[in-house]
Amino acid sequence: PLSEQEKQTKPMPGETDPKDAFIKARMFASQAKARQKKNR
Numbered sequence: 953p954l955s956e957q958e959k960q961t962k963p964m965p966g967e968t969d970p971k972d973a974f975i976k977a978r979m980f981a982s983q984a985k986a987r988q989k990k991n992r
Contacts, residue, residue, distance in 0.1 A: 957983070 957980065
């Protein structure tokens with residue numbers, strides 16, 4: 953099962969704008985990086 957955040961980053965069936973998907977992927981990656989720093 954996907955987490956809520958993963959659902960948000962996966963493009964929806966009608967969402968084919970690559971720029972939008974790229975921005976979401978970058979946001980998700982930076983959030984994951986910030987989370988790793990917190991855990992250390």
